[in-house]
Amino acid sequence: MMSTKGSHRRSPPILVVDDDLRTREAIRLTLEEEGFEVETASDGGQALHQARRRRPSLVVLDMRLPVADGAAVAGGLRAMLGEPPPILLITADDRGESKARRIGAYAFLPKPFDLEDLLALIRLGLQ
Amino acid sequence: MRAGLLPAVRLGHRAVRLRSEDLESMVAQNNHDALNSNLADLAKTGPIVRYYEADQTLVDAVGEFIGAALAADDLGIVIATEAHRADIEAHLQAAGLDTTSARTRGRFISLNALETLARIMVDGKPDQSHFGEIVGSLVSRATASGRQVRIFGEMVGLLLEQSNHAGVIRLEELWNELRVKHAFSLLCGYRMPTLSGDSLSALTKNICAAHDHVVPTEAYLVLTEPGEHLRAVAELEQKARSLALEVGARQQAEQRLEAVLPSEQRELSNFIETAPIGLLWIDRDGTIVWANQAELDLLGYARKDFLGRRIAEFNVTADAPDDFLARLERSEVLSGYPVRLRCNDGSIKRVLIDSTVVCEDGHPVRTQCFTRDVTELHRAVERTRRLQEITEQLSTSLESNLVLAMIARSAADLLEAPVGAVFLLEGGVAWADFVLAAAHGIEESRHHQLRLPRKASLAGRVIDECQTLIVDDARSTSGTALPALLTGETTGSEIAAPIIAGDMRLGVVKAFSPALRRFSPEDAALLTSLAAAAAIALTNARMYSDAQQGIEARDEFLSMAAHDLKTPLASVKATAQLLRRRLARGEAPDTDRLIGGLASIDDTTSAMAEQLDEMVDNARIQMGGQLQLRRHPIDLVTLARRVAAAHQETTQQHTIHVLTSQPELVANVDDVRMGRVLDNLLSNAIKYSPGGGRIDIRLSREGEAGDDAVLLAVKDHGLGIPAADLPRIFEHFQRAANVEGRIGGAGIGLASVRHIVYQHGGTIVVHSIEGVGSTFTVRLPLHFTVSNDDVD
Numbered sequence: 001m002m003s004t005k006g007s008h009r010r011s012p013p014i015l016v017v018d019d020d021l022r023t024r025e026a027i028r029l030t031l032e033e034e035g036f037e038v039e040t041a042s043d044g045g046q047a048l049h050q051a052r053r054r055r056p057s058l059v060v061l062d063m064r065l066p067v068a069d070g071a072a073v074a075g076g077l078r079a080m081l082g083e084p085p086p087i088l089l090i091t092a093d094d095r096g097e098s099k100a101r102r103i104g105a106y107a108f109l110p111k112p113f114d115l116e117d118l119l120a121l122i123r124l125g126l127q
Numbered sequence: 128m129r130a131g132l133l134p135a136v137r138l139g140h141r142a143v144r145l146r147s148e149d150l151e152s153m154v155a156q157n158n159h160d161a162l163n164s165n166l167a168d169l170a171k172t173g174p175i176v177r178y179y180e181a182d183q184t185l186v187d188a189v190g191e192f193i194g195a196a197l198a199a200d201d202l203g204i205v206i207a208t209e210a211h212r213a214d215i216e217a218h219l220q221a222a223g224l225d226t227t228s229a230r231t232r233g234r235f236i237s238l239n240a241l242e243t244l245a246r247i248m249v250d251g252k253p254d255q256s257h258f259g260e261i262v263g264s265l266v267s268r269a270t271a272s273g274r275q276v277r278i279f280g281e282m283v284g285l286l287l288e289q290s291n292h293a294g295v296i297r298l299e300e301l302w303n304e305l306r307v308k309h310a311f312s313l314l315c316g317y318r319m320p321t322l323s324g325d326s327l328s329a330l331t332k333n334i335c336a337a338h339d340h341v342v343p344t345e346a347y348l349v350l351t352e353p354g355e356h357l358r359a360v361a362e363l364e365q366k367a368r369s370l371a372l373e374v375g376a377r378q379q380a381e382q383r384l385e386a387v388l389p390s391e392q393r394e395l396s397n398f399i400e401t402a403p404i405g406l407l408w409i410d411r412d413g414t415i416v417w418a419n420q421a422e423l424d425l426l427g428y429a430r431k432d433f434l435g436r437r438i439a440e441f442n443v444t445a446d447a448p449d450d451f452l453a454r455l456e457r458s459e460v461l462s463g464y465p466v467r468l469r470c471n472d473g474s475i476k477r478v479l480i481d482s483t484v485v486c487e488d489g490h491p492v493r494t495q496c497f498t499r500d501v502t503e504l505h506r507a508v509e510r511t512r513r514l515q516e517i518t519e520q521l522s523t524s525l526e527s528n529l530v531l532a533m534i535a536r537s538a539a540d541l542l543e544a545p546v547g548a549v550f551l552l553e554g555g556v557a558w559a560d561f562v563l564a565a566a567h568g569i570e571e572s573r574h575h576q577l578r579l580p581r582k583a584s585l586a587g588r589v590i591d592e593c594q595t596l597i598v599d600d601a602r603s604t605s606g607t608a609l610p611a612l613l614t615g616e617t618t619g620s621e622i623a624a625p626i627i628a629g630d631m632r633l634g635v636v637k638a639f640s641p642a643l644r645r646f647s648p649e650d651a652a653l654l655t656s657l658a659a660a661a662a663i664a665l666t667n668a669r670m671y672s673d674a675q676q677g678i679e680a681r682d683e684f685l686s687m688a689a690h691d692l693k694t695p696l697a698s699v700k701a702t703a704q705l706l707r708r709r710l711a712r713g714e715a716p717d718t719d720r721l722i723g724g725l726a727s728i729d730d731t732t733s734a735m736a737e738q739l740d741e742m743v744d745n746a747r748i749q750m751g752g753q754l755q756l757r758r759h760p761i762d763l764v765t766l767a768r769r770v771a772a773a774h775q776e777t778t779q780q781h782t783i784h785v786l787t788s789q790p791e792l793v794a795n796v797d798d799v800r801m802g803r804v805l806d807n808l809l810s811n812a813i814k815y816s817p818g819g820g821r822i823d824i825r826l827s828r829e830g831e832a833g834d835d836a837v838l839l840a841v842k843d844h845g846l847g848i849p850a851a852d853l854p855r856i857f858e859h860f861q862r863a864a865n866v867e868g869r870i871g872g873a874g875i876g877l878a879s880v881r882h883i884v885y886q887h888g889g890t891i892v893v894h895s896i897e898g899v900g901s902t903f904t905v906r907l908p909l910h911f912t913v914s915n916d917d918v919d
Contacts, residue, residue: 020694020695020697020698021698022695022698022699022701022702022727022731023694023697023698023701026698026701026702026704026705027701029705030701030704030705030708033708033709064690064694067817090697092689092690092691092692092693092694092696092697093686093690094686094689094690110693111693111694111696111697112693112696112697112699112700112701113697113700113701114700114704115701115704115705115708116704
C-alpha cells in the first residue's frame with residue numbers, strides 16, 4: 001500500500017521480529033500504511049537469515065522468540081553486520097529496560113504498546 | 128593389830144585338838160601370847176596353813192613361829208623365798224635372837240624355797256625320793272637332835288603361784304608322809320590373792336583338808352567378839368553365794384555372747400564382704416590395706432594383686448590426678464567425688480567416692496572409701512547430652528542436605544555404629560519405595576544404588592508399625608534389604624526409627640553394623656529421639672525450602688503470568704488501534720478486515736481468559752492444593768484428535784498422528800484439565816524435537832473389566848531427556864539441561880500434568896533415550912472413585 005507521506009521505498013526495510021502472529025501483522029500493517037517497507041520474521045533464526053539477505057534499516061525486536069531469542073539476534077546482527085542497525089526492543093517482560101541496554105537497543109517499548117508510540121520511536125531511530 | 132594364830136597341838140601321833148570354844152575364847156581375850164604359846168603345841172598336832180595378803184603378815188607370823196623355837200633353843204627351819212628369808216631373819220634379829228650363832232649351832236636353817244623346790248621336782252611334779260633325800264634327811268637329822276623342830280615351808284605356795292595345782296597336792300602329801308615318820312610342826316603359807324577362780328576353790332578345799340588347821344587372812348582375825356565370827360561367817364557365806372550367782376550370771380552372759388557374737392560377727396563380715404558397693408581402706412600414705420569383694424570385682428583384680436598397692440596406681444583422672452590423692456593425704460572426707468579408675472583389663476570405669484576418716488588418739492590413721500560405679504550412668508548421661516547437642520545443631524540449619532547429612536552422621540555417632548543413614552519415601556508418597564537421602568560410612572559412589580523396597584525391608588516395617596525396630600542378625604530375620612545391598616551378604620545388625628512429622632511419614636533413620644551386635648533399649652530410645660528431632664528439622668528445612676521456592680515461584684510465576692498475558696494483550700491492543708486508525712483516517716471501512724480484526728480481538732481475549740484459568744490452576748497446584756475436577760464421561764479419542772489438530776497447525780516440521788484401535792474410549796474425566804495435559808505433552812513433544820519429525824499419540828485399553836484402564840502415550844523422536852534429569856522431571860520448575868534457551872512459558876508444566884493425572888487416580892511415566900526420543904504414558908483407571916488420597 002502506498003503511503004501518502006512520501007516514499008521510503010528505496011530505504012532498506014524495517015525488520016519486525018515477533019513470534020505472535022497478530023502482533024506482527026498489526027505492526028506490519030501500521031508501518032506499511034505509514035509508507036514503510038516491512039519484512040517480518042517469527043523466530044530468531046528467520047530474523048538473522050533475512051537480515052543477512054537484506055540489511056534492515058531498523059529492527060523491531062521481541063525478546064521471547066523460538067530458536068534464538070532477542071539477545072541472540074542482537075548479537076548475531078552485530079557479528080554479521082559489524083555495526084548493527086538500530087534495534088527497538090518490544091517485550092512484555094517487566095525487566096525490559098535493562099535487557100534493552102544489555103543488547104544494545106536504542107529504545108525499549110513495553111507490551112502492550114500504543115501504535116503511535118511505536119511509530120514515533122521508529123522515526124526517531126531512523127534519524 | 129597382829130593377828131594371832133590358832134594353834135593346834137599334836138603330840139606324837141595322837142591328835143589333840145583344842146576345842147573351838149577354847150580357841151574362840153583365846154581369841155576373844157585377845158590373848159595373843161596364849162595363842163602363840165599354844166601355837167607350837169598346835170603345830171605339833173598338825174600342819175597349819177596360813178593364808179595371807181600382806182607379806183608383812185606372813186613374815187611376822189613366821190618370825191613368831193620360828194622365833195619361839197629359837198628362843199627355846201629348839202630348831203627352826205625356814206624354806207622361803209629370798210625376800211621372805213631376809214625379812215624373817217631381820218624379824219628374828221629384831222626380836223633379839225642371834226640367828227648367826229643359832230645357825231652355827233645348827234639350831235637355825237634357812238633354805239631358798241625356789242632352789243629347794245627345783246631340786247625335788249621331777250617332770251614338773253615333786254618327787255618322793257628327791258623329797259626324801261633333801262627335805263626328809265634334813266628333817267630326820269633335825270629331829271634326831273631330840274629338840275623340837277618347827278618348819279616354815281613356802282614351796283607349796285610357790286607351786287600354787289606357778290599354778291601347779293597337782294604339784295601342790297602332791298607336796299602336801301609328801302609333807303604329811305614325812306610327819307608320820309618324824310615329829311615336827313609345820314607351817315605353810317599361801318598368798319590369798321593367788322587363790323581365786325573356780326578351779327582353785329577345789330584346791331583350797333584340798334589344802335584346807337590337808338591341813339588340820341586353817342587360818343584365814345588377817346582381816347578376819349581382828350574379830351574379837353564371839354558373835355562376830357559367826358556373823359562374819361554368815362556374811363561371808365552370803366557374799367560367797369551372791370558372788371557365785373553373779374559369776375554364774377556372767378558366765379551365762381558370756382556364753383550367750385560367745386554364741387551370738389561370732390554369728391553376728393560372721394553376719395556383719397559377710398554383709399561387708401558381699402556388699403554390692405566397693406569398700407576400700409587406704410592408710411595414710413595411700414596404700415590399700417583392705418578391700419571387699421565388690422571393690423575387687425569392680426576393677427577386676429585378685430585380692431593378692433590389689434592389697435598393698437597404692438591407690439594412685441589405679442587413678443586415671445589426668446586433669447586432677449593429685450587432687451584426689453592430696454585430699455586423701457589430708458584425710459579429707461570425700462562426698463560423691465568423681466574419679467576415673469583403670470581396671471585390670473585396661474578399661475576405664477567412672478566412680479563416685481565417698482569416704483570417712485578413722486582416727487586414733489586424734490590422729491587420722493586410715494581412710495575408708497565407698498566406691499559407686501557410675502560408668503553406665505555416665506555413659507547414658509553423655510549420650511543424652513550428645514543427643515541434646517545434636518538436636519541444637521539440627522536447628523541451626525534450614526538446608527535439607529545439611530540437615531540430612533547431620534542426621535545420618537549423628538545416627539552412626541550416637542549408636543556407635545559404622546553406618547548411619549536416612550532413607551526417605553520417594554516423592555513423599557506413603558506407599559513409594561525408599562531412596563537414600565544421606566549416609567555416613569558408605570562410599571558416595573554407591574549412594575544412588577541404594578533403594579529399599581517399601582514392603583520387603585526393615586524400613587518398610589518401621590513405617591508400617593510407626594515404631595523403632597531392631598534386627599539383631601539379618602540372617603535370622605527375613606524381610607531386611609539393606610544388609611544385602613551394603614555388604615552383599617545377609618548379615619549384620621540394624622536398628623531403624625521412623626521419621627514422622629505430625630501424621631506425615633517421611634522416612635526412616637537407620638544405624639547398621641556389618642559385625643553383629645546387640646542394640647539395646649537405650650539405643651532404641653536414643654534413635655527414636657533422634658528421629659523425632661530429624662522429623663522437625665526436615666520439616667522445617669522443607670517448609671523453608673518450599674517457602675523459598677514458593678517465593679521464587681511466585682516471582683517467576685507473576686513474571687511469566689504478566690508476560691504471558693501481556694503478549695496477547697499487545698496483539699489485541701495493536702489490532703484495536705489499527706482498526707481505529709483506519710476508521711479515524713476516514714477511510715471506507717473494509718468490512719472483512721474489520722470483522723477479521725474484531726474476530727481476532729475476540730479470539731485473543733478468549734484465549735487470555737483460558738490462560739488465566741490455567742494460571743490459577745497452576746498456582747493452586749504449586750501451592751499444594753487440590754483442583755476441583757469437573758468430571759464427565761469424555762471420549763478421549765475425540766479429545767486427542769482435537770488437541771492434535773490444534774498443535775498440528777502450529778508446526779510444519781512435525782507430523783502428529785492419533786493411533787488407536789478403539790473407535791472411542793470414554794472415561795470420567797475433567798475434559799478441560801485433561802485437555803491441558805495433552806496440550807502440554809504435545810507441545811513438549813514439538814519443542815523437544817526441533818528438527819521436526821513424527822509425533823504419535825497412541826490410545827489403548829488394558830486390563831479386565833472392573834480393573835481396566837486407558838493408556839494414552841505421546842511419543843516423539845526428538846532430543847530425548849538425559850538420564851540424570853529423568854528422576855526429577857515431574858518436579859516444579861525443572862528444565863532439562865539439553866534445552867537451549869528458554870522454551871515457552873505458557874501452559875502448564877509437567878508437575879501440573881502429573882498432579883492432574885494423580886487427581887484422576889492415574890499414573891504417568893516417562894521413557895526416554897537421549898538422541899532417540901521420549902514417550903510419556905498416562906494411565907487412567909476407568910473405575911476410579913475420588914478419595915482423599917495423599918497426593919503432594
